[in-house]
Amino acid sequence: MAFSLFGILAVILEAIRPFLWLIAAVVVIELLVLFRLLGRRGHAWRKALRPALLLGGVVMVVAVFIGPWLTSAGFADLVGLLDWLSLIGGSIAAGLVAALLFWPLLTLVGGRRA
């Protein structure tokens, strides 16, 4: 049974529905930070990129290790390429999201210190 893009979005919406308040709070904070940065000049976006990627990398590695545990499973349950690729792909996605969320915050913090 094929799933349309709209259908996949609908399933994702249902998956995050219990956490919408949390996601909304994070989005508001990020937008506030972005607007704050918009009014300033010379903030070190590039300087903050490296630590943001580093933090994203840490999140990725942690996600690889706790991914199976979060699903009440263990590494022994990962039995093939599909499982490992899914775990690693999901962890990379988590790391990227974390890096993107951290980047403006670190830029703001770095700008203040400078």
Add this chain to the structure above:
Amino acid sequence: MKDRNLDLQSGRRQFLKAAGLGSLALGAASSGLVVSRPAQALSTRARIVIVGAGAAGIAAANRFSRELNGAEIIIIDKRERHLYQPGLTLVATGLWKPGKVIDRNDRYMPSNVRWIHDMVSEFDPEANQVTTGSGERIDYDFLLVSTGLTVDFDAVEGMSPELIGQHGIGCVYDNPEHASRTWTMIDQFLTTGGVGLFTRGPGGIKCAGAPLKVTMLTEDLARRRGQRDAVSMVYNSPSEGLFSQPDMDQFLKQEFPSRDIAINWNHRLVGIEPELKRATFATPNGEQRIDYDFIHVVPPMRAPDPLGNSALAWQDGPFADDGNWMEVDRATLQHARFPNVFGAGDCVGTPIGKTAASVKAQVPVAVENMLAIIQGREPVSQYDGYTSCPLITGQGRGILVEFDYALNMVPSFPFINPYREHWVPWVMKDRMLLPAYNAMLRGRI
């Protein structure tokens, strides 16, 4: 320094631009999911009655409410609770808390649908009328029957739902209370050890994979607790097969013996003596009594009496003999004798398909065909028998089995091998199928 500032500002602009575009795209998609309506809703004054507010009934109500303009849509069901029944196997094996499968129907009920909090006690398709338990007669132009089914505990002599959770008796079906009490019994069985009997009702039952999953998860738990040698497990099949799809049947016929789960073929549970912890099976060689410490009782199932005793039920043939199931064309889901009546969900008499996954495939077909006949067109949309079972073989592993009327595998995700255990189907069962189910209830998938 100026160049560096320009460079930084360029990076910032790109980030803001990307963030802005992303937000816009997400916002557009989300708003579409929340308030979308078809470009041209069908204008009609028709009265559509839906009997049953389970998965099929609510999903259909949401689709009708979006697709129709001016219609009177009525749904009849007195149940306020909505149960995510595919999760009951996980509750019965201690992996989920019961609260995770309990929801409320009003969260999914469209505002332009009239909800009558009662049960239908009589169908009168000749008069295009149903009667509720309180005696109210409700006329309809078009009827969708989605009553679900009845678990026939009385078909097993000595059995009643109240016994679940006592005398080593479990039953995953019907509600989270049964599933939760089943877990109490399985937990006790795994502590004390002994003989565990696992059964399966004959004929059409909902989620026919559930008896197998309960068996394999119990075996897996026994191993994890170091109690495997203390328990003896026997699966009693009422036929000479374990699963309707031949490849899976073959897999299970190897898997069970390899896990030291004995199989009794042609053993149909017909009686139980709770105080003695003794079960009676009808076999080709006569009745056989077997003592147990734990038994998973899976009674036969049938259409609810008001439907099964009405003119809407199959009047003869295998679907009448099996459970008085509702007569529908297996492709269009239209009633053969009453063309303004359609069926979806567990209550219909089709070769396979008493799962939530079947409902996901059936409801769009039934709704589309009802819209067609409202417009005076022929119903052309067809249900191919799609059903799915994430066959959980142990905590953390499963096989995503999807097949159709022809019993051919029809995988939704070609990269997931439907013949091999993986972690990914387990993750889907544990994390993604409930959101998918809720999206289905809202008529989004």
